[in-house]
Structure formats: C-alpha cells, structure tokens
Amino acid sequence: MKFQQFLTKHTTQITLITGILIILGYLSQYLLQFTRGYQLSLIAASIIAVVPIASRAWSALINKVFSIELLVSIAVIGAFIIGEFNESAIVTFLFLFGSYLESKTLQKTRTAIKGLTEMAPTTATVVTTTGTKTVDVDDVDEGDLVLVKTGGQIPVDGLVTEGNGYLNEASITGESRPIVKTTGDPVYAGTLVENGYVKLTATQVGDDTTFAKIIELVEEAQDTKSKAEKFIDRFAQYYTPAVLVLSSLVFIFSRDFSLAITVLVLGCPGALVIGAPVSNVAGIGNGAKRGILIKGGEVIDTFAKVDTLVFDKTGTLTQGKTAVTSFKAYQPTTTAILTTAAAIERLSDHPLGQAIVTYAQQHPTSMSAPTLTTTETVKGQGITAQIAQQQVVIGNQKLLAAHHIKLTTAQLADLNTMQQAGQSTVIMATDGQVQAIFGIADQIRPQVKASLAALKAQGIKRLVMLTGDNQLTANAVAHELAIDDVHANLMPAEKVTYVQQLQAAGHTVAFIGDGINDSPSIANADIGIAMGSGTDVTIETSDVVLMQSSFPALVHAHGLAKKTVLNTRENIFIAIATVAFLLVGLIFGYIYMASGMFVHEASILVVIFNAMRLLKFQTNFDKTQAQSTTMPVTA
Incomplete structure (x- = not known):
C-alpha cells in the first residue's frame, strides 16, 4: 500500500525520468553510435515506467477488474521478449504522459467546484457581551450574533438583525450583481459584503449551511453516472478480456508475436472509458458556476429528452x-x-x-x-x-x-x-x-416570455401551466406568455394527476415550481426543477435547482443538458473512430506499437479537450441577452 502511494505521489517525476532516458538513448544511438547505451537507456526507461503501470494493473486484478494498465503491462513484457525496447519505452512513456495530461485537463473541468471550496469561510467574528472575538467557523453555534464588515465573508446562514450592505451572492446564485440586504433579510454562508456591514443571527452552521450543501450536491453530482457511463463501464469489463483473447488468437493464427502485442496496445479503450464522464463533469461544472445545480449525469440525460414543461404559476411564472x-x-x-x-x-x-x-x-x-x-x-x-x-x-x-x-x-x-x-x-x-x-x-417574472420562446426554439414542444389560482387570472397569464395549455383551481394532488397523465401519454415531463407546495409534482415528474433561492426543500427534493430563480437560467440549463448529451456522443464517436483507424492501420501496416500508442493517447486528450468546451458553453439566448445588455444607447 505504501509503495503504491509512493508511486502515485511521484508519477510525474517517474514520467520525467523516463522521457529523459529515452532522449539519452536516442542521442547515444544517433549522435554517438553507442548502441549498448541506447539499449540500456531504453531498458531502464521501460522498467522505471512500467512499475507504476503494473502496480495499478495488479490492484485492479485483485478487485477482479481487467484494466487498461493490464493490457499495457502485458504489451511491455511482450516487447521485452522480442527485444523491442524502444517500443516498450515509448509505449510506457506515452501512457504515463497521457495520464499526466489527462489529470491536468480534468482538473480544469472541476474549476467550478474548486472555486466554490476555496470561497468557503474559515473564521467568523462573534459578538459577545464584552465585545467581539474571532473564532473558527466550526465553533459558531445557532443563535450566535455574527458581525461581518465591508470586504468580509458571511460565515454562516442567518438573518440580518442590524445594519445593511450590498452582498455579492455569486457563490449561491451565480448572480454577480450586488444585492442589498437589510434587517430581516436572509444571508448565506460564502457570500461577500462588498459595501456596508451586517450583524446576523446564525440560523444554520457548518455542514447545514446552504453553501456547504451546494458544494456537497455538485460533488455528488459529478460522481453520479449517466446511462452512457454505466453502459461503458459494463462494456469495459468485457472489452479488456476480449482484447486479450483477440491478441491470443492473432498470435495462434499468424505466429506473429509482435503483431499480437500491438493488438494489445491498440485495444486500450481509454478514450471510450473517459469520454462520457468528462463531458458530464464539465457540463455540471458549467451549471454550478451559473448557480444551476444539476444532480448527476442521469439527470442530464433525462432533461435533454424533455418535450413538455409544466409550470406552477404563483412564485414561478410570477x-x-x-x-x-x-x-x-x-x-x-x-x-x-x-x-x-x-x-x-x-x-x-x-x-x-x-x-x-x-x-x-x-x-x-x-x-x-x-x-x-x-x-x-x-x-x-x-x-x-x-x-x-x-x-x-x-x-x-x-x-x-x-x-x-x-x-x-x-x-x-x-x-x-x-x-x-x-x-x-x-x-x-x-x-x-x-x-x-x-x-x-x-x-410576471422578468424575461419569462422571451425565455419560453427560447425554450421552444431549443426543442420543447409543449408548455403547460397548472395553478391553484382562478381560471380568469390563469387564462390572462397564459395568454400573455403564449402557454399552450392551462388548468386552474387545482389542489397539489390534482397537479400530480395532470403530470402523470402527460407521462402516460408518452411525454417526458419537467415540472418547474417553487419547491415547497409543489414538491409532490416535482417528485413525480421525470425532471423536477426548483426555482429557489437556496432553501433546504428546493435543494433536497428536485433534480435541478435554479438558485437565481430566473428563467434565463432555465433556458441555459436545458440547453446545457442537450449540449452535454451531444458532447458525450461526440466523444464516443471519436473513441470508436480511433479504434477503427488503428485497426485499419494495423491491417495495412502503417501503424505500429509506439505510433498506435501515440494515437491512442492523443484520442484521450481530444475527448477531454472536446468536453472542456462545455465549460464555456452558452445558448443562443445567453448570447442574445449579453448583446442586449451591452448594446450602446443612442439618442
């Protein structure tokens, strides 16, 4: 265990040493004509590089998993048997270097989470009978009076009891515009006092704060697998043994050991395995930066298929x-x-x-x-x-x-x-x-009408409003917003019935409500979306939480889900196309072990960089909104 930890900690250094040894080997061969030095350098590079790879393969085997590392380890042993030390050295170096680049680029896809965790407050100024004292944020109790001055960070959830100020709530809602807070207003941990001061009574502390729950939810969401990921995981369990069998058959029928080893290298399903997870991580990260909490890859899959949006009226459309x-x-x-x-x-x-x-x-x-x-x-x-x-x-x-x-x-x-x-x-x-x-x-909420039109442009076929309000008022709102279907005077249980009827008719339904009185409908819909400002109920009962309670955020969330699913499909296509290219190259003789490994590692980086495009994704409606806010005013 300690040895594996040592290897994991020093993988970057091992990769660097391997690269240096390969360079020294080729310099010995082509500049000094020192063949023995060339071989020794490449042998040393192969042995040093294969150790962490083989260690991972062994750990996987213990857990009855046939990993990519197992294929590479066997390929290196085979290269040693046939004396192709240059192939084994280059293959192991490319594999380690690819893993290094993979980890670095994946870190970028998690910048939203890193940014949130770095914003987590660590200390608080508690008001006592004798003055104030600075304490660790974990030592603040519910009911404590906390002082936050200009430039300070709200350490806990609470209610303002004295003072006023402008707070930046970007960490909670994604909205960077300062919000004025006065006596009686709720404030949330992680937000910043840009101007003024507030004294607040703590209502939720530690892991119970909205900020802590947001971080936990997004981290859990990034670990929740989509249907595509689950399929690929099952596929990989059978794929690796299949490659081993194929390689054995190639050797039996061709008696070409080098060809059999090359099949092992080309058969590594790296891009296929990583393609779907990295897309979901990037998509969820994009949403988190905008105050949109999407609870996992499966939610993204289902949301992308939604064709019917059902809205509550009061507190949602209005x-x-x-x-x-x-x-x-x-x-x-x-x-x-x-x-x-x-x-x-x-x-x-x-x-x-x-x-x-x-x-x-x-x-x-x-x-x-x-x-x-x-x-x-x-x-x-x-x-x-x-x-x-x-x-x-x-x-x-x-x-x-x-x-x-x-x-x-x-x-x-x-x-x-x-x-x-x-x-x-x-x-x-x-x-x-x-x-x-x-x-x-x-x-009616600002920008609702334009947002609903944008949702239809993105593929939503039907807009339905369910409300407990009277029919006359409901009809007026529905007419103004061009909603397709409206039902009024409904109790919460009757709203659930309508949702179930739509599902029975073959529609994939998303219900958008305030997350409290509409929680039964949110729970029964294929996708439950809460228009909430960080309350416990909205965070816990829905699949998607729009912290800003804004309809442009709903448009972005739907567009992001569709784009993330498309991005996943692109990555799977890239992975399969790469395997096909390598197999064709192997048949026609223009792909060898080292070149095949290079293409394999390159394909992994391609799918990662393709997924990273999601971090900057904007819908057409987002772009239109941005243009309208920057449009110069002419007299």
Missing part, C-alpha cells in the same frame, strides 16, 4: 408579489385619493391592501395622512372608515353593494377590463361616489 398594475381615478384629486387609500389600507395585512400602500409610496405627496375616526374591517369584503364627516368605503363589489353604491357604465367597463386581464380589483368610494378602481395582479 414573482409571487402583488402590485397595482392598473389605476383609474374618477376625481381630479389623484394624490388625495392615494393618500386616503394608503391610510386606510395600512390597517390591513391583506396582500391587496399592501399593494395599494406600496403603490401610494411610489407616488409620494406632501399631503399628510388623514385622521381616521372610526374603521371597520368586513371579512372577505374590505374596510369602511370615517374621515372627518365623510364615509369612505374601500373593497370589492360585495362591499359596495352592501352600501348601495353603484358604478356608472364607464366605471363598470373599466372594472370588467381589469378583471378580464386577470387582475383583482379594489374599489374606493366616498359618500356613495366611486372615486377610484385599483387593478392588482401578481407580476
């Missing part, structure tokens, strides 16, 4: 935040109307009322808020208030009907227009006269 989207005033004193409406609605915690308060704050006025003498909240209808000698009614049509307030023909037309657009309506009347109508709706 922001889950109500806002005033239409406002009709029937009195010239608009500022007075907004001031009065806001003063009354401040008494309510209803989302529609809060939307009106926010709308009024966006239209500031110097008027002071009126004094409310009496107020009454009517459940399910609205609020009545007495202001000076006037009675103000603000609520729905039922509340107005209860006070015998009627709308004019024009007002009814405005009301119907808002409702047909899927907006909830709030009507305000003073002393029996309607003064204003507010149209309130959940706002």
Whole structure:
C-alpha cells in the first residue's frame, strides 16, 4: 500500500525520468553510435515506467477488474521478449504522459467546484457581551450574533438583525450583481459584503449551511453516472478480456508475436472509458458556476429528452408579489385619493391592501395622512372608515353593494377590463361616489416570455401551466406568455394527476415550481426543477435547482443538458473512430506499437479537450441577452 502511494505521489517525476532516458538513448544511438547505451537507456526507461503501470494493473486484478494498465503491462513484457525496447519505452512513456495530461485537463473541468471550496469561510467574528472575538467557523453555534464588515465573508446562514450592505451572492446564485440586504433579510454562508456591514443571527452552521450543501450536491453530482457511463463501464469489463483473447488468437493464427502485442496496445479503450464522464463533469461544472445545480449525469440525460414543461404559476411564472398594475381615478384629486387609500389600507395585512400602500409610496405627496375616526374591517369584503364627516368605503363589489353604491357604465367597463386581464380589483368610494378602481395582479417574472420562446426554439414542444389560482387570472397569464395549455383551481394532488397523465401519454415531463407546495409534482415528474433561492426543500427534493430563480437560467440549463448529451456522443464517436483507424492501420501496416500508442493517447486528450468546451458553453439566448445588455444607447 505504501509503495503504491509512493508511486502515485511521484508519477510525474517517474514520467520525467523516463522521457529523459529515452532522449539519452536516442542521442547515444544517433549522435554517438553507442548502441549498448541506447539499449540500456531504453531498458531502464521501460522498467522505471512500467512499475507504476503494473502496480495499478495488479490492484485492479485483485478487485477482479481487467484494466487498461493490464493490457499495457502485458504489451511491455511482450516487447521485452522480442527485444523491442524502444517500443516498450515509448509505449510506457506515452501512457504515463497521457495520464499526466489527462489529470491536468480534468482538473480544469472541476474549476467550478474548486472555486466554490476555496470561497468557503474559515473564521467568523462573534459578538459577545464584552465585545467581539474571532473564532473558527466550526465553533459558531445557532443563535450566535455574527458581525461581518465591508470586504468580509458571511460565515454562516442567518438573518440580518442590524445594519445593511450590498452582498455579492455569486457563490449561491451565480448572480454577480450586488444585492442589498437589510434587517430581516436572509444571508448565506460564502457570500461577500462588498459595501456596508451586517450583524446576523446564525440560523444554520457548518455542514447545514446552504453553501456547504451546494458544494456537497455538485460533488455528488459529478460522481453520479449517466446511462452512457454505466453502459461503458459494463462494456469495459468485457472489452479488456476480449482484447486479450483477440491478441491470443492473432498470435495462434499468424505466429506473429509482435503483431499480437500491438493488438494489445491498440485495444486500450481509454478514450471510450473517459469520454462520457468528462463531458458530464464539465457540463455540471458549467451549471454550478451559473448557480444551476444539476444532480448527476442521469439527470442530464433525462432533461435533454424533455418535450413538455409544466409550470406552477404563483412564485414561478410570477414573482409571487402583488402590485397595482392598473389605476383609474374618477376625481381630479389623484394624490388625495392615494393618500386616503394608503391610510386606510395600512390597517390591513391583506396582500391587496399592501399593494395599494406600496403603490401610494411610489407616488409620494406632501399631503399628510388623514385622521381616521372610526374603521371597520368586513371579512372577505374590505374596510369602511370615517374621515372627518365623510364615509369612505374601500373593497370589492360585495362591499359596495352592501352600501348601495353603484358604478356608472364607464366605471363598470373599466372594472370588467381589469378583471378580464386577470387582475383583482379594489374599489374606493366616498359618500356613495366611486372615486377610484385599483387593478392588482401578481407580476410576471422578468424575461419569462422571451425565455419560453427560447425554450421552444431549443426543442420543447409543449408548455403547460397548472395553478391553484382562478381560471380568469390563469387564462390572462397564459395568454400573455403564449402557454399552450392551462388548468386552474387545482389542489397539489390534482397537479400530480395532470403530470402523470402527460407521462402516460408518452411525454417526458419537467415540472418547474417553487419547491415547497409543489414538491409532490416535482417528485413525480421525470425532471423536477426548483426555482429557489437556496432553501433546504428546493435543494433536497428536485433534480435541478435554479438558485437565481430566473428563467434565463432555465433556458441555459436545458440547453446545457442537450449540449452535454451531444458532447458525450461526440466523444464516443471519436473513441470508436480511433479504434477503427488503428485497426485499419494495423491491417495495412502503417501503424505500429509506439505510433498506435501515440494515437491512442492523443484520442484521450481530444475527448477531454472536446468536453472542456462545455465549460464555456452558452445558448443562443445567453448570447442574445449579453448583446442586449451591452448594446450602446443612442439618442
């Protein structure tokens, strides 16, 4: 065991020594005409290089695995038997040098993980009764008060209890734009305070933090094999013994020992074995850098086959935040109307009322808020208030009907227009006269419409919306976003039924939801996608997590899955084509042991470099978005 560890640790040095000995051998032969020196140098190079290779082969054999190293070891023994020391030296050197380059290039495909782990915080400044003290991050407990100043790193998940600042959350969401955080906002370990300061109460520490879970998930995902990888693993178990049998048959029928040994060298399935894993590692790494967590190669395979996307509405297609989207005033004193409406609605915690308060704050006025003498909240209808000698009614049509307030023909037309657009309506009347109508709706997420069009361009055939909201609102959102099919007034169990019906009809279904109330549908779909900002539920229940909760990220994730599967197929084709080329070369006599090994190692590097292209992959939609943000503004 220690000997193997020694060889593994010093493989690079062994490769270098082997290369130097080969060079010295050829210098002895062609410059000094010293044949004995040539042979001794190549013999020494072969022996030194074959030791780590044979050691790996023996370890594999102990575990009943016929490895590539076994083929190379036998080939070297055969080369010694026939006295082809130059072949054995070059073959072993190329194999070791190829392994070295392979490991170096594979490291680059894992840069996303390395970058994340390097960003992991190591210390924290804990606030105590006597001041502050710096402790190891593992010593922070839930409930501790932690201080982070400008330039510092949030060490644990928590809630801001004091201060404010701009935080870079790229390690969590992939979004490099600073996000402002104030009292009550959640913050995550691994994010950076670019400006300001925050004191936070720790809610999750150590391995329970969102940051730690992201690193763990991505590392696990890179070790999770796709169907192509599983097939290749099974194939390799039988392929290596088959090559040994083929080589033996070649020798039996041709009596050409050198040819039989060459078959062993050419039969090494290196590019085939590594082609699929390196593509998946690179694809998952690309996603991780953008805040897209894809849980393994099998998820990539299935996601690439998805033809139907099913969406929840609230919190997924929409922001889950109500806002005033239409406002009709029937009195010239608009500022007075907004001031009065806001003063009354401040008494309510209803989302529609809060939307009106926010709308009024966006239209500031110097008027002071009126004094409310009496107020009454009517459940399910609205609020009545007495202001000076006037009675103000603000609520729905039922509340107005209860006070015998009627709308004019024009007002009814405005009301119907808002409702047909899927907006909830709030009507305000003073002393029996309607003064204003507010149209309130959940706002559609930015770039959703363009993203859905891009998804269809990438091969998605059907877009479906399932929502618990009312049919009128659902239809309005579906019409605006050009969604193919919509079902409203659904309970979570009914959404699952629709997903299962689509699957039974032969569709490969991805369900996109907020990861909490939609978790049953996410679990039942072929691919579950959570639009979440790092909550435990979204990370644990879905196959893909979009940390930014953005639709451009969904477009990138789908395009990346399709590109990764295509890249895997390209690598398998390269590997098979290489084997065919070598066999044809062997038949026609222009491929020999050393040259065959060179082509074999070159093919491994080709598939690695091909996979590394995924690290910089962008969809056409990504490129369009980048161009639109850099487009110069002209007057």
